[in-house]
Amino acid sequence: MTCDIAANEITAFIGPSGCGKSTVLRCFNRMNDLVPSARVGGSIRYKGHDVYAEGVNAAEVRRRIGMVFQKPNPFPKSIYDNVAFGPRLNGKKKGLDDLVEKSLTGAALWDEVKDKLHRSGLDLSGGQQQRLCIARAIAVEPDVILMDEPCSALDPIATARIEDLMEELKREYTIVIVTHNMQQAARVSDMTAFMSVIDQEDGTRHGGLVEFGRTEQIFTHPSDPRTEGYITGRFG
Numbered sequence: 727m728t729c730d731i732a733a734n735e736i737t738a739f740i741g742p743s744g745c746g747k748s749t750v751l752r753c754f755n756r757m758n759d760l761v762p763s764a765r766v767g768g769s770i771r772y773k774g775h776d777v778y779a780e781g782v783n784a785a786e787v788r789r790r791i792g793m794v795f796q797k798p799n800p801f802p803k804s805i806y807d808n809v810a811f812g813p814r815l816n817g818k819k820k821g822l823d824d825l826v827e828k829s830l831t832g833a834a835l836w837d838e839v840k841d842k843l844h845r846s847g848l849d850l851s852g853g854q855q856q857r858l859c860i861a862r863a864i865a866v867e868p869d870v871i872l873m874d875e876p877c878s879a880l881d882p883i884a885t886a887r888i889e890d891l892m893e894e895l896k897r898e899y900t901i902v903i904v905t906h907n908m909q910q911a912a913r914v915s916d917m918t919a920f921m922s923v924i925d926q927e928d929g930t931r932h933g934g935l936v937e938f939g940r941t942e943q944i945f946t947h948p949s950d951p952r953t954e955g956y957i958t959g960r961f962g
Contacts, residue, residue: 738915746933798855800847853884
């Protein structure tokens with residue numbers, strides 16, 4: 727499995743359940759290090775450096791490559807403290823007010839919460855909570871934002887807000903998204919990777935990359951019949 731993730735673009739990973747999309751996404755910032763049974767092979771290179779090389783600080787990898795999860799997961803803290811948590815953890819003490827405002831503005835949430843920053847983040851709606859999590863991710867000034875099914879728990883209106891936000895965020899960040907929603911991938915992504923479960927010679931089955939290319943090409947003229955079968959609904 728080899729693919730290049732372009733800077734300041736949205737790359738979508740699509741494919742049937744169980745093909746390894748989320749597992750691959752969590753490899754990008756070493757979240758799988760936190761799973762005792764996980765085993766990683768191959769290499770993931772970020773700006774030319776193997777993120778799994780000996781001596782690489784996993785915490786720094788996660789700062790540079792942030793993640794937003796499927797279900798909004800704000801901390802049981804104030805809106806302000808949710809956003810300031812990461813910067814404080816990294817030793818930042820000055821300029822937090824400006825950073826919180828900048829991050830919430832970047833997540834298209836500032837105007838909705840600027841008068842209630844000290845209320846719990848858990849009081850927000852589901853869509854607002856997800857945007858708060860995006861603000862929390864960008865507060866530590868990453869280069870890349872990983873999004874694992876970020877809209878699956880949201881209603882259509884909140885989903886549209888997140889999709890619009892992704893388009894805005896790619897001006898400053900590289901975004902990689904996993905989604906089961908092919909229409910969403912077609913709407914928001916520049917590149918699409920189709921993954922599927924592949925039969926191995928030894929009789930086992932593993933997830934693997936089938937096809938990777940510009941989104942328009944993948945959805946209109948896929949080169950692999952498995953991709954076409956998935957996109958047209960014949961399987962998956």
